[in-house]
Amino acid sequence: MKRNLVIASAIGTMGFLLVGCGETAESAEANNPRTGSADTSTPSLGTASSTTCGKFKELDTDDERALIEQILAENPGNPLEGSPNVALGTAKLVCLSSSVNDTPVAIATGIVPK
Numbered sequence: 001m002k003r004n005l006v007i008a009s010a011i012g013t014m015g016f017l018l019v020g021c022g023e024t025a026e027s028a029e030a031n032n033p034r035t036g037s038a039d040t041s042t043p044s045l046g047t048a049s050s051t052t053c054g055k056f057k058e059l060d061t062d063d064e065r066a067l068i069e070q071i072l073a074e075n076p077g078n079p080l081e082g083s084p085n086v087a088l089g090t091a092k093l094v095c096l097s098s099s100v101n102d103t104p105v106a107i108a109t110g111i112v113p114k
Helices: 002-018 025-031 053-057 061-074 084-094
Strands: none
Touching (some): 053 084, 061 084
16 A cells, blocks of 8 residues: 555656646747736636645545546646546645645646646
8 A cells, every 4th residue: 555655656746747848938839829918817617627626635536536537528638638647646746735725626736727
């Protein structure tokens, strides 16, 4: 059990660190057509994507996995698409911090940009 936790933590950490890798200024501009706008509103989130880290921490293992799969399905083309295990590990690590209790899991993990 302890070995699985260490492995999951390592995978989640790697996924979290690699989420922003490989993005150049050019691709960032191409992916953000509102460059220069002062829009600081929260993006429109689906039902699963609106779940906060506080609620995520209350779920059991199977429900956590199901929620992450729903979040990935609601947000096609995200950086963690096709990697539900990495997304789950990242969510578990990021949501450990009490400072993100009220932040949606999708935003805290980088699945949906702020």
